[in-house]
Each structure stands twice: as C-alpha cells, then as structure tokens.
Amino acid sequence: ETGVTQTPRHLVMGMTNKKSLKCEQHLGHNAMYWYKQSAKKPLELMFVYNFKEQTENNSVPSRFSPECPNSSHLFLHLHTLQPEDSALYLCASSQEIAASNYGYTFGSGTRLTVV
Amino acid sequence: AQTVTQSQPEMSVQEAETVTLSCTYDTSENNYYLFWYKQPPSRQMILVIRQEAYKQQNATENRFSVNFQKAAKSFSLKISDSQLGDTAMYFCAHNYGQNFVFGPGTRLSVLP
DSSP: OOSEEEEOSEEEEOTTOEEEEEEEEOSOOSEEEEEEEOTTSOOEEEEEEETTEEEEEOSOOTTEEEEEEETTEEEEEEESOOGGGOEEEEEEEESOGGGGGGOOEEOOOEEEEEO | OOEEEOOOSEEEEETTOOEEEOOEEEOSOSSOEEEEEEEOTTOOOEEEEEEETTOOSOOEETTEEEEEETTTTEEEEEEOSOOGGGOEEEEEEEEETTEEEEOOOEEEEEEO
C-alpha cells in the first residue's frame, strides 16, 4: 500500500479520445499535485490543489482539465491530446502546501501513450 | 531562476561499493530544503533523504548520506554498501514556494 494510488497504470489513447486519470490518497493529506515526467526532461508541475481548491495552473494547455472533488481524490481529464503529450503522469500529495519542506508522497504514475 | 543540475546522466557501481551522485542548484531563497528522491522501475518516487539548508550537519539515513555545501550550492548523495535494490533513477530537488524544482536525474545501476 503506497498511500497514493493511480489508475490506470497504462493508457493508450487516440488523439480524438476522451479519457481520465485518477489519483486517490488515504493519508489524510490536504494538498494534491499533478506532475508530467517526459523522457530526458525534469519533472514538470502541472496543477496544485489545496483543500480542493486549485492554487496553481502551470500554463498547462486546456486539453488537460483537472478536477478535485474532495481532498482524497484528484482527476486529470484528457481530450484531443497530441503525441507529444505522451509521458508518465505522476500524482503526489502532502499534508498541506506549506509542508512541502517535508517532501511529497508520490503515486506510481500513469504511463500515457497518445497515438 | 530556480534550477537543479545533475551532471551525471548515468552511473554504475559494483554491489557493496560506495557511489556518490552529484547535484548543484541555484536558488534565491535563504531558507529551503533539499531532497533526494529515488524512482525504481516500479515508477513510484520515494523520498530517500532530506536536508534543511539552515542546518550545517549533513543528513544521514542508514546507508545514504549527503555532503551539503551551502556556499557552493552543492548537495551530493553518497550511497554506501550499494545493493541491487538501489538500482533506480535518482532525482535531486529543492522546494520553492509550494512547488519542487527537480533535476533531470541520474540513472544508477548496481552491478552484481
């Protein structure tokens, strides 16, 4: 049990499809994050949620749409993606945003391939 | 700009030997924290060790220790008695506001 669970583990989708990534944490954390990990590039922060409210959108294209219905669940809705969006999408959580100095707990990611 | 540099894309070490992974960073903050994360083939990022910048004493966590040189903005990770399970990508990071800045990673292979 990692504490942060991401589903699906792998996803292949066409450019016209609509799909969603799911992240769930059972740690009682209040802040959740989406990161994109591409080959040979540093991890890129996409979105930050604190107490269900989005506090940061790191200039992410609108074809990525996050949703945080409660502090335990985070979704990333995908539509009309491009092949360059293929990457590992990691979810993370922390007790609260100000506690980032204690590090995050990460999930195992969703490997997304856009064809 | 907040940046983290890891100059060694790949490294290898024999089992039971010691290896040091390099990391340098650039920050305008005075109080910050530094981290090393491990990402094994299972893909989950795992926190290995954490250092508070205002503490001069280097952090140690079992076989993992750091050499923190604040003036030089250097934060290297030493792995002693390397084990096969240490094979992974290693990322250096520091916190910046409500975010982390990550380095590009070093792929470490522990050889039997």
